[in-house]
Amino acid sequence: MSAVSEQATPSGLRRSLSVRDLMVYGLLFIAPMAPVGVFGVLDAKSHGAVATVYLAATVAMGFTAFSYAQMVRAVPQTGSVFAYARAGLGEGPGFVAGWMAMLDYLLIPAVAYLFSGIALHSLVPGVPRWLWTAIAVVVTTALNLAGVRTAAAVGFAVLAMEIAVLAVFTVAAVVALAQDGARRGWDTPFTAVGGFSLTAVVSAVSVAVLSYLGFDAIATFVEEAVGASAAVARAVLWCLALAGVLFVAQTYLAAVLEPMGPQQLAATPAAQGSAFYDTVETGVGHWLHVLVAASKAVGAAFAALAGQAAAGRLVFAMARDGRLPRVLGSVDPASAVPRRALLTAAVITMAAAVWAADRDDGLDQLTSVVNVGALTAFALLHASVIGWYAVRHGSRDRLRHVVVPVLGIVVIGAVVYEASTTAQLVGLVWLAVGLVVLGVQGAAGRGTADRGGDGGDGGGRGGDGVGGRR
Numbered sequence: 485m486s487a488v489s490e491q492a493t494p495s496g497l498r499r500s501l502s503v504r505d506l507m508v509y510g511l512l513f514i515a516p517m518a519p520v521g522v523f524g525v526l527d528a529k530s531h532g533a534v535a536t537v538y539l540a541a542t543v544a545m546g547f548t549a550f551s552y553a554q555m556v557r558a559v560p561q562t563g564s565v566f567a568y569a570r571a572g573l574g575e576g577p578g579f580v581a582g583w584m585a586m587l588d589y590l591l592i593p594a595v596a597y598l599f600s601g602i603a604l605h606s607l608v609p610g611v612p613r614w615l616w617t618a619i620a621v622v623v624t625t626a627l628n629l630a631g632v633r634t635a636a637a638v639g640f641a642v643l644a645m646e647i648a649v650l651a652v653f654t655v656a657a658v659v660a661l662a663q664d665g666a667r668r669g670w671d672t673p674f675t676a677v678g679g680f681s682l683t684a685v686v687s688a689v690s691v692a693v694l695s696y697l698g699f700d701a702i703a704t705f706v707e708e709a710v711g712a713s714a715a716v717a718r719a720v721l722w723c724l725a726l727a728g729v730l731f732v733a734q735t736y737l738a739a740v741l742e743p744m745g746p747q748q749l750a751a752t753p754a755a756q757g758s759a760f761y762d763t764v765e766t767g768v769g770h771w772l773h774v775l776v777a778a779s780k781a782v783g784a785a786f787a788a789l790a791g792q793a794a795a796g797r798l799v800f801a802m803a804r805d806g807r808l809p810r811v812l813g814s815v816d817p818a819s820a821v822p823r824r825a826l827l828t829a830a831v832i833t834m835a836a837a838v839w840a841a842d843r844d845d846g847l848d849q850l851t852s853v854v855n856v857g858a859l860t861a862f863a864l865l866h867a868s869v870i871g872w873y874a875v876r877h878g879s880r881d882r883l884r885h886v887v888v889p890v891l892g893i894v895v896i897g898a899v900v901y902e903a904s905t906t907a908q909l910v911g912l913v914w915l916a917v918g919l920v921v922l923g924v925q926g927a928a929g930r931g932t933a934d935r936g937g938d939g940g941d942g943g944g945r946g947g948d949g950v951g952g953r954r
Contacts, residue, residue: 513698524759572868587857856911
């Protein structure tokens with residue numbers, strides 16, 4: 485941990501996170517080796533141009549990172565996209581943005597916990613994977629409840645371990661390539677095998693952007709960051725850039741070591757999930773396979789730790805502003821964390837993760853829906869930049885405050901269009917439920933206002949009477 489001064493904020497949260505700490509949370513949530521699980525899918529979809537896919541995905545998500553950097557400076561509040569959309573678009577869109585982001589923040593940790601449970605079960609099959617999953621939730625929740633400094637310190641150690649394993653993989657892959665040569669053309673991770681297809685790359689990008697989901701969680705810690713909005717803006721941009729470099733490097737090496745061609749992978753869907761591990765096994769050795777698998781088991785649990793922390797802060801922010809039960813909008817004075825909101829997020833995440841761990845199709849069910857909530861919230865984030873800067877404040881910087889967010893919305897629209905039908909359906913259902921909640925809250929608010937107005941009139945009439953008696 486870096487040495488930083490702590491300063492309490494009016495909300496009760498404590499400023500104690502440096503830029504490095506913020507990047508730890510972001511990289512933990514993303515996971516430095518996130519492409520491992522989807523490498524085979526992307527390789528097959530892109531005809532082997534998997535490094536180009538991650539280059540394009542980094543640029544695509546760069547629009548979103550840039551919009552986050554703009555809005556965190558304008559609205560330095562812990563609610564992230566919920567606060568930004570409220571400021572730039574109004575109360576209704578703000579609630580919708582927070583509601584859709586909540587789907588992402590609650591389910592991505594569940595997926596990560598499930599990954600951890602599956603990996604640990606493969607190493608110790610005597611313990612059922614649902615129990616491993618539950619243990620991972622309990623351990624990381626305890627760390628989150630201990631406070632952001634404790635969680636960030638442990639998270640930094642885990643992140644260092646993941647990066648060390650990635651470094652070992654890189655060195656071992658380079659040595660193997662120097663000794664045995666590439667199994668594909670050296671340029672094929674960028675140019676594809678058998679001819680480049682822009683359509684194939686775009687289709688793969690719609691999957692690859694899922695590897696980046698979580699970098700935006702950094703913005704939820706703005707009220708706990710030393711340097712506040714400026715620190716968060718830097719951390720968001722640097723985190724995305726570093727993740728892009730790591731993703732391109734590891735997928736390039738895996739692609740040139742891959743023993744199966746992309747066409748063969750496309751024809752054998754069952755081999756796609758384990759393609760990265762199989763490549764490591766045949767290209768380097770079993771020892772590296774085990775090392776990478778163990779790293780993923782631990783890393784996934786701590787990716788969920790960062791996700792759970794972000795989910796708790798989103799729930800806290802929405803409760804603090806009356807959009808969720810206000811009992812969830814309090815901060816524990818001892819640890820300076822939103823304890824009730826964190827526990828609520830943990831219970832929901834554990835229920836989803838354990839349910840999925842006990843089903844054969846649980847992983848498919850969860851991963852099919854995690855992206856739509858985040859992507860919808862990202863679209864509203866871009867719209868918020870336009871609403872806040874161009875509409876409300878008449879900014880003349882059309883490039884930063886109109887062109888970039890519009891391009892971001894176009895990219896998000898294309899990715900959602902390419903998403904699975906199941907994901908689109910779940911997203912629509914979740915949105916419909918949110919609109920019902922918003923409508924009920926609006927009706928309740930109008931009823932309260934009407935009653936308050938009647939009372940005010942009565943007070944005014946009483947005042948007139950008193951004045952008459954005088």
